[in-house]
Amino acid sequence: MARRGRKLYYRHTIPVDAQRLLNRLEIWRSLRTDSLTIAVRRLPSVIARIEMEIEHARAMAGLPVDALLIQSLKGDHVEHAIEIAQPLNTNAQPDKPLTLGEAYRSYIDDPTRAWTANTREAYETSRRLAIAVIGGAVPVSSISRVNRRPKRTPYRRPKGTPFVEQRDGYDGCTVRAGCGVGRA
Numbered sequence: 001m002a003r004r005g006r007k008l009y010y011r012h013t014i015p016v017d018a019q020r021l022l023n024r025l026e027i028w029r030s031l032r033t034d035s036l037t038i039a040v041r042r043l044p045s046v047i048a049r050i051e052m053e054i055e056h057a058r059a060m061a062g063l064p065v066d067a068l069l070i071q072s073l074k075g076d077h078v079e080h081a082i083e084i085a086q087p088l089n090t091n092a093q094p095d096k097p098l099t100l101g102e103a104y105r106s107y108i109d110d111p112t113r114a115w116t117a118n119t120r121e122a123y124e125t126s127r128r129l130a131i132a133v134i135g136g137a138v139p140v141s142s143i144s145r146v147n148r149r150p151k152r153t154p155y156r157r158p159k160g161t162p163f164v165e166q167r168d169g170y171d172g173c174t175v176r177a178g179c180g181v182g183r184a
Helices: 016-022 036-060 100-108 117-133
Strands: 002-004 007-013 026-030 164-167 174-177
Touching (some): 026 036, 100 117
């Protein structure tokens, strides 16, 4: 417990496996009192709620959870029911490789991601472009950096920067960086 101003707060360190899921290292909760006696009485329910949040994050990520910690406390009003996420691709066959289209679709439809409409639309647009260029039936394991387009020279360079020759790593040709762009 810690005091901030006149109020008492509880600081709970998040376990390492759940830190990435919650995007934080610790959780602070107000005990809504300045009395130490009342704070000690309220502490168990605050800790239980925090543990329930951590287990909920683990469940949404598909990690193993303790079902007793997910259940709401008696008399505790939960705003929404907590569902345990099921593995996304339960009907996958081990000898059938994961394709780019399936991987993109399962990423976009992942229930643990809460995207705005604009973000979802941007991901859908990039998915359509990637499938149009690479192909939806291409196995993900066959995609490598060798298939990407060659490096481009810089569009602009600061004045006074000498021309630099770069080796393009794919076909061995020499590219002249600078190309006169940016001269006054």
